[in-house]
Amino acid sequence: MKAIQLEKPQHFRRIDLPEPSAPGPGEALVRVHRVGICGTDYSGYLGKMPFYSYPRIPGHELGVEVVAVGEGVINVRKGDHCAVEPYINCQTCSSCRRGHTNCCENHQTLGVHCDGGLRPQFLVPARKLHVSRTLAFEQLALVETLGIGCHAINRGNPQPNESVLVIGAGPIGLSVIEFAKISGARTIVMDLSEPRLDFCKTVMGVKHTIVAKGDGAEIERLKELTDGSMPHVVVDATGSQKSMTQALTYCAFAGRLVFVGITSQEIAVPHPLMHRRELSLLASRNALAPDFTRIIRLIEEGTIDTRPWITHRTGFDDVIGQFPNWLKPESGVIKAVVEIGIE
Ligand SMILES: NC(=O)c1ccc[n+]([C@@H]2O[C@H](COP(=O)([O-])OP(=O)(O)OC[C@H]3O[C@@H](n4cnc5c(N)ncnc54)[C@H](O)[C@@H]3O)[C@@H](O)[C@H]2O)c1
Numbered sequence: 001m002k003a004i005q006l007e008k009p010q011h012f013r014r015i016d017l018p019e020p021s022a023p024g025p026g027e028a029l030v031r032v033h034r035v036g037i038c039g040t041d042y043s044g045y046l047g048k049m050p051f052y053s054y055p056r057i058p059g060h061e062l063g064v065e066v067v068a069v070g071e072g073v074i075n076v077r078k079g080d081h082c083a084v085e086p087y088i089n090c091q092t093c094s095s096c097r098r099g100h101t102n103c104c105e106n107h108q109t110l111g112v113h114c115d116g117g118l119r120p121q122f123l124v125p126a127r128k129l130h131v132s133r134t135l136a137f138e139q140l141a142l143v144e145t146l147g148i149g150c151h152a153i154n155r156g157n158p159q160p161n162e163s164v165l166v167i168g169a170g171p172i173g174l175s176v177i178e179f180a181k182i183s184g185a186r187t188i189v190m191d192l193s194e195p196r197l198d199f200c201k202t203v204m205g206v207k208h209t210i211v212a213k214g215d216g217a218e219i220e221r222l223k224e225l226t227d228g229s230m231p232h233v234v235v236d237a238t239g240s241q242k243s244m245t246q247a248l249t250y251c252a253f254a255g256r257l258v259f260v261g262i263t264s265q266e267i268a269v270p271h272p273l274m275h276r277r278e279l280s281l282l283a284s285r286n287a288l289a290p291d292f293t294r295i296i297r298l299i300e301e302g303t304i305d306t307r308p309w310i311t312h313r314t315g316f317d318d319v320i321g322q323f324p325n326w327l328k329p330e331s332g333v334i335k336a337v338v339e340i341g342i343e
Pocket residue numbers: 038039040148167168169170171172173190191192193196212237238239240242243259260261262263284285286287
């Protein structure tokens with residue numbers, strides 16, 4: 001069985017793997033049909049992802065089909081089409097026992113800390129599979145990305161009479177925007193990139209966008225859009241230390257700031273401002289199993305449509321050649337999807 005492995009930063013290779021064994025108790029053997037590529041994969045390729053280890057088979061955004069199940073598996077059966085919750089948790093640490101399976105103390109993400117889905121078949125704990133009877137594999141592969149936005153909005157918990165500012169309109173920001181809109185709060189999106197803001201306006205139906213120029217004009221614009229109060233929830237999805245530091249100044253009194261983007265640098269916050277406004281600062285990591293169930297339902301019923309996000313598709317044999325191109329801004333990639341097998 002052929003697989004694609006990132007042997008070390010900037011160096012993919014094809015490897016031969018033995019056929020997987022039959023699934024053990026609680027496991028499922030799955031055939032991989034679609035793999036979404038995201039910023040984490042690009043950072044892993046560039047050697048800029050602090051938690052990434054090598055060599056590694058990438059792939060954590062997966063649309064799969066169940067080939068066989070092991071003893072005791074009742075949530076899925078052979079032939080089921082599923083999204084994969086790629087967060088492998090230990091089930092025993094204090095975090096897991098309290099239901100925070102997204103931030104297990106011994107957490108491993110498929111394709112980041114352990115091998116992922118850029119291979120025809122693999123074994124996965126069956127409890128990490130979420131079935132849909134109607135979605136295409138490509139739609140199932142995008143459920144995980146949406147999970148990141150869903151969890152970030154759950155953390156910020158905007159109410160219908162509040163406003164949300166999403167900073168950064170990359171794929172993670174787009175997934176946040178979907179759930180900001182569903183919350184009923186007034187949704188504002190800010191980015192440096194005008195084409196990305198245009199996409200938000202024309203495809204995502206976002207009414208209010210702001211080009212971040214860093215000249216203070218954005219504060220005036222935010223005041224105008226929020227009746228002077230400033231946004232009640234700010235979600236920073238940039239991964240930029242500069243933006244994350246600045247983001248606190250965009251929050252309303254008693255506001256919540258959610259960091260869903262990740263930086264490896266330190267963030268310094270002006271405490272007088274934080275104290276005076278009694279701001280809450282929240283991290284947001286991964287997503288929870290009920291988020292996957294909810295997202296599948298939202299796509300099935302047509303509330304969310306991620307198909308316009310997929311700008312690039314490629315076959316398994318072309319991934320190694322194509323991957324470096326997707327890193328170039330001029331490629332215009334929002335989401336690239338790898339097709340393995342025929343749907
Ligand atoms: N919380 C999680 O579990 C989780 C999961 C996956 C990815 N991430 C992180 O989410 C972040 C975003 O991922 P992505 O794939 O969407 O990245 P991306 O690079 O495609 O998008 C980031 C966007 O932010 C914009 N931006 C950068 N600096 C800005 C600034 N100063 N002001 C306004 N906009 C600015 C960019 O123009 C870009 O459109 C990354 O840091 C990634 O590591 C978090």
